Amino acid sequence: MEQRELPVMGSVMVVILALAAWLLVGRLFKSDVVFCxxxxxxxxxxxxxxxxxxxxxxxxxxxxxxxxxxxxLTTSQxxxxxxxxxxxxFAEGFRQAGGRLAAFREWRVHAREDDxxxxxxxxxxxxxxxxxxxxxTRPKKLEAIQWQ
Amino acid sequence: MAMRRxxxxxxxxxxxxxxxxxxxxxxxxxxxxxxxxAGKWRQVGDTFGxxxxxxxxxxxxxxx
Numbered sequence: 001m002e003q004r005e006l007p008v009m010g011s012v013m014v015v016i017l018a019l020a021a022w023l024l025v026g027r028l029f030k031s032d033v034v035f036c037x038x039x040x041x042x043x044x045x046x047x048x049x050x051x052x053x054x055x056x057x058x059x060x061x062x063x064x065x066x067x068x069x070x071x072x073l074t075t076s077q078x079x080x081x082x083x084x085x086x087x088x089x090f091a092e093g094f095r096q097a098g099g100r101l102a103a104f105r106e107w108r109v110h111a112r113e114d115d116x117x118x119x120x121x122x123x124x125x126x127x128x129x130x131x132x133x134x135x136x137t138r139p140k141k142l143e144a145i146q147w148q
Numbered sequence: 149m150a151m152r153r154x155x156x157x158x159x160x161x162x163x164x165x166x167x168x169x170x171x172x173x174x175x176x177x178x179x180x181x182x183x184x185x186a187g188k189w190r191q192v193g194d195t196f197g198x199x200x201x202x203x204x205x206x207x208x209x210x211x212x
Contacts, residue, residue, distance in 0.1 A: 097159075
């Protein structure tokens with residue numbers, strides 16, 4: 001009786017472990033996608049809380065070195081105002097240009113590098129892919145947004 | 149209306165970043181504007197005080 005149950009128990013354990021690994025990997029991949037999607041949504045909606053998820057000193061956005069101006073600010077007060085103003089004005093510009101978050105589809109992890117994670121989303125209206133570069137070190141932060 | 153149509157034709161992200169950078173850069177400029185204003189106030193003060201600074205015990209004050 002006990003000898004017959006052992007292979008069954010072993011199979012169940014393997015299935016459980018495989019399921020746990022699959023869920024864990026899925027969650028890891030999904031978290032990066034959710035992270036980038038949340039930042040774009042926050043920027044588009046003018047949600048200032050996303051500012052903490054951005055590496056302002058290194059930030060490059062569609063060919064513009066946003067971090068260069070940020071680095072030139074000397075006081076933390078000015079830096080915080082810069083962050084707030086950027087997020088608010090980004091949302092304003094996004095609305096003015098008729099941007100829609102729903103236009104960005106097929107969110108996925110595009111590549112994994114040693115020090116960064118690349119997440120991509122397709123813009124169906126422009127037939128282009130928007131690529132997000134996120135630092136792999138904790139806390140992870142957005143370093144760049146660019147078209148591919 | 150024409151402006152809205154023109155904006156729609158542009159890439160939304162490019163436009164949003166541009167507006168964001170320009171708006172945020174104004175914050176950086178405010179630092180220089182504040183310094184320029186402070187300089188002007190100093191200049192005005194120097195004009196009235198003929199370059200002298202108030203020093204308690206040394207500067208004589210005339211009360212009217």
